[in-house]
Amino acid sequence: xxxxxxxxxxxxxxxxxxxxxxxxxFRDALAAHPExxxxxDLDLRTAGELADAVPPVAAPRRLRASILDTITAEPQPxxxxxxxxxxxxxxxxxxxxxxxxxxxxxxxxxxxxxxxxGKNWRRGLFALVASFVLLVGVGWGVGAIAALWxxxxxxxxxxxIQRAPDASSASADFDGGSATVHWSExxxxxxxxxxxxxxxxxxxxxxxxxxxxxxxxAAGTFSASRGTSTAQLEGAMQxxxxxxxxxxxxxxxxDGVPTTTPVLAVPTST
Numbered sequence: 001x002x003x004x005x006x007x008x009x010x011x012x013x014x015x016x017x018x019x020x021x022x023x024x025x026f027r028d029a030l031a032a033h034p035e036x037x038x039x040x041d042l043d044l045r046t047a048g049e050l051a052d053a054v055p056p057v058a059a060p061r062r063l064r065a066s067i068l069d070t071i072t073a074e075p076q077p078x079x080x081x082x083x084x085x086x087x088x089x090x091x092x093x094x095x096x097x098x099x100x101x102x103x104x105x106x107x108x109x110x111x112x113x114x115x116x117x118g119k120n121w122r123r124g125l126f127a128l129v130a131s132f133v134l135l136v137g138v139g140w141g142v143g144a145i146a147a148l149w150x151x152x153x154x155x156x157x158x159x160x161i162q163r164a165p166d167a168s169s170a171s172a173d174f175d176g177g178s179a180t181v182h183w184s185e186x187x188x189x190x191x192x193x194x195x196x197x198x199x200x201x202x203x204x205x206x207x208x209x210x211x212x213x214x215x216x217x218a219a220g221t222f223s224a225s226r227g228t229s230t231a232q233l234e235g236a237m238q239x240x241x242x243x244x245x246x247x248x249x250x251x252x253x254x255d256g257v258p259t260t261t262p263v264l265a266v267p268t269s270t
Contacts, residue, residue: 014043154232174264197224
């Protein structure tokens with residue numbers, strides 16, 4: 001089990017959402033990797049602060065029903081039972097207040113529905129989604145709930161890299177700004193953080209490359225708005241790679257080969 005898989009289990013553990021098998025896997029992994037205790041501490045503290053910050057609020061019936069219907073409509077892994085609305089108080093760890101007959105029904109935000117549907121339920125994460133939404137309730141704000149699920153994958157990957165024991169980085173300046181590449185070999189993740197890249201026309205995009213000698217391997221595209229751009233590279237970095245960025249047609253270089261001179265390049269070898 002790697003650190004990213006453990007972090008998923010830790011989040012479920014903090015909310016009491018793990019199956020028996022996953023709880024045992026969580027405890028075995030923690031025993032084997034005591035250096036991951038900081039992940040557990042952070043998850044437990046976050047869950048506690050969220051619970052303490054929000055008074056019990058009766059969720060509008062339509063919101064609650066829509067969430068549970070979305071969850072139960074998805075295929076479930078073998079051996080995992082569907083969430084029962086009657087078990088909500090046990091899941092969240094606090095008693096459910098009686099529904100308010102006068103509570104205003106609110107439509108379920110599209111962001112939340114798409115996020116729930118997009119989950120692959122790996123390691124029983126459907127329970128984590130359900131309990132988290134019910135925990136914060138409408139009293140915490142639907143917008144805040146959606147924002148948590150909208151954290152860009154590149155930012156999440158960067159946080160994971162920075163927590164990894166083998167986290168490494170390399171920086172370089174370019175015309176108009178600076179860039180830093182962060183990577184972790186154990187996680188197999190690489191992220192570029194660049195300051196000063198200008199926004200491009202809609203028919204152009206920035207493309208990432210692993211440069212190995214004379215070969216350039218495409219690693220995904222991203223956009224920028226003259227602020228800080230954080231982009232996760234697709235594929236695995238190899239020792240000694242230079243991370244480069246070129247400006248390409250929208251969708252990326254048509255033949256998988258750079259068509260312009262790199263606007264920035266960050267060597268990762270020492």
